[in-house]
Structures are given as structure tokens and as C-alpha cells.
Amino acid sequence: xxxxxxxxxxxxxxxxxxxxxxxxxxxxxxxxxxxxxxxxxxxxxxxxxxxxxxxxxxxxxxxxxxxxxxxxxxxxxxxxxxxxxxxxxxxxxxxxxxxxxxxxxxxxxxxxxxxxxxxxxxxxxxxxxxxxxxxxxxxxxxxxxxxxxxxxxxxxxxxxxxxxxxxxxxxxxxxxxxxxxxxxxxxxxxxxxx
Ligand code: F6P
Numbered sequence: 001x002x003x004x005x006x007x008x009x010x011x012x013x014x015x016x017x018x019x020x021x022x023x024x025x026x027x028x029x030x031x032x033x034x035x036x037x038x039x040x041x042x043x044x045x046x047x048x049x050x051x052x053x054x055x056x057x058x059x060x061x062x063x064x065x066x067x068x069x070x071x072x073x074x075x076x077x078x079x080x081x082x083x084x085x086x087x088x089x090x091x092x093x094x095x096x097x098x099x100x101x102x103x104x105x106x107x108x109x110x111x112x113x114x115x116x117x118x119x120x121x122x123x124x125x126x127x128x129x130x131x132x133x134x135x136x137x138x139x140x141x142x143x144x145x146x147x148x149x150x151x152x153x154x155x156x157x158x159x160x161x162x163x164x165x166x167x168x169x170x171x172x173x174x175x176x177x178x179x180x181x182x183x184x185x186x187x188x189x190x191x192x193x194x
Contacts, residue, residue: 004135004158005041005143006151006177009060010034014089015173021081021088026063029194033174036193038067040176041143045071050140054131056080061145068143078131081147085118110167121167125153132157155179158186 010030014022026034045051052072055061056079065073087095087102096103106113114120128150135142144154152169155161158179161169176191
């Protein structure tokens with residue numbers, strides 16, 4: 001059975017500021033995670049010569065992957081974070097204050113709510129289809145370095161969690177979720193690196 005390792009990028013400057021979306025770099029703590037992740041991956045996947053590292057096209061995932069050596073890296077736009085449209089770069093507080101109707105509609109139905117000029121969770125789930133097809137086809141391990149909303153959707157698919165739960169799944173920073181698909185079903189392990 002080949003593992004799929006899911007992780008968010010190391011903490012970004014926007015995470016520190018509480019801003020959503022954007023394309024910021026990683027913080028010092030995020031860089032430390034990137035090093036620990038590289039160490040973990042190189043140990044966990046040694047002798048797995050066909051393994052690969054998949055990131056989004058955003059800086060924070062590419063920087064998180066950068067200390068990992070010895071495996072090919074592939075960037076997928078489909079792994080980019082949920083597009084927050086007109087709210088990109090705002091804090092949740094700013095959205096609540098300046099766009100209270102948007103804030104309330106999202107709270108009411110986070111799965112279906114679509115940011116103006118952006119995406120909903122359902123949109124994200126749909127655009128992940130080619131990634132999932134490719135992940136299912138892989139015979140070698142894959143490390144997926146992506147973002148909170150996208151990883152909720154990917155995780156829910158593999159762990160067979162109901163659609164309505166997707167936007168609420170806990171997806172902490174600096175933690176690796178290892179998924180093993182075997183004949184008896186899906187097994188999961190978590191590694192909190194810091
Ligand atoms: O805050 C980090 C982040 O990845 C944002 O870029 C994104 O908008 C958000 O998480 C998604 O989480 P939620 O759907 O809970 O707002």
C-alpha cells in the first residue's frame with residue numbers, strides 16, 4: 001500500500017496577520033516546519049524512488065517544498081487555495097464589518113457559499129477532480145502540500161467524510177496526515193511536527 005501524505009504549507013505571513021487568500025511567503029516558523037517536513041519525507045520515503053511532491057502554484061507551498069531534495073516536484077493550479085474573490089486579502093473581522101451580508105451567508109451555508117468573483121467549497125471540490133484521478137492512478141507515494149480548504153476537500157474524499165462536513169474539518173498547520181489505501185480500507189496516521 002502506498003501512502004499519500006497531506007500537509008498544509010508552513011505558516012505564512014498572511015496566516016500571522018489573519019488575512020485570507022493572498023500569495024505571501026512563509027514566516028520563520030513556517031520555514032522551520034519546511035525543514036522538519038523535508039527531514040520527515042526524506043526518512044519516510046527513502047527507497048521510494050518514484051515518489052513525488054505536489055504543490056499548488058502559490059509561493060507558500062513552493063517554499064514549504066523547497067528544502068525537500070531527491071524527488072520531482074509538480075505544481076498544480078488545482079491545488080491553489082479557495083479563491084476568496086473580492087474578500088481576498090481581508091481578515092474575517094473586516095469581512096464581518098464591511099460586508100456583513102456576505103459574512104452571514106457564508107456562515108449559514110459554508111459549503112455552497114461562493115465568494116463574489118471567487119469560489120465556493122463545491123467549486124473547489126469540482127476542480128479537484130483531475131487531481132484525485134491522478135492520485136488514484138499513482139502507484140508511488142505522493143506528498144501533497146496545499147491549503148486549508150483544498151486539503152479539507154481532498155481529505156474528505158479519501159476518508160469518506162460526508163459533503164456537509166467538508167468546510168468544518170480540522171486541518172491544523174504543521175501537521176502531516178498520512179493516508180494508506182489498502183484492501184481493508186483507508187488507514188490514517190497523523191504527525192504533528194511542531
Ligand atoms: O486562513 C488560511 C486560509 O487558507 C485562507 O487563505 C482561506 O480563505 C481559508 O483558510 C479557508 O478556510 P475557511 O473556509 O475556514 O475560511
